[in-house]
Amino acid sequence: MEKLPMTEQGFVFLQNELSRLKNVERPSVIRAISDARELGDLSENAEYHAAKERQGFIEGRILELEDKTSRADVIHLKAMKCDVIKFGATVELEDNDTSEIRTYQIVGSDEADIKKGLLSVTSPLARAIINKAVDDSVDVSTPNGGRSYSINKISYV
DSSP: OOOEEEEHHHHHHHHHHHHHIIIIIHHHHHHHHHHHHTTSOGGGOHHHHHHHHHHHHHHHHHHHHHHHHHTEEEEOGGGOOOSBOOTTOEEEEEETTTOOEEEEEEEOTTTOBGGGTEEETTSHHHHHHTTOBTTOEEEEEETTEEEEEEEEEEEOO
């Protein structure tokens, strides 16, 4: 069974979503199905069909989250002491073409949000900078063409 790397925050986020789905959403949709059944003919009952569709989504997501949390490999960043980039690192990169500086944290796929600076470990940029050190340069192939970056800082927070 393949482990899924994630930060502590990402693991807590998935656990909270799973708890909400099991303890709030699931009972709510069960009540909605029950209420819709009382309205009569199920073949023409839009409320019933919508509730059943919602129930299918919730149950599918619960199974997905249970699988992911059971395979979680939670990386404890405070214990990390590295001079190279590994999972969980916060990295300051400088675009060699534009001199633009950006900061990213390398996180699990479920945690990624580029607008918040959370870069998926499976992204081309993250794969290119893993195991690199400060002052290294990397070239990355992107859908918009090649980019070149210099690594200015690495930290584990």
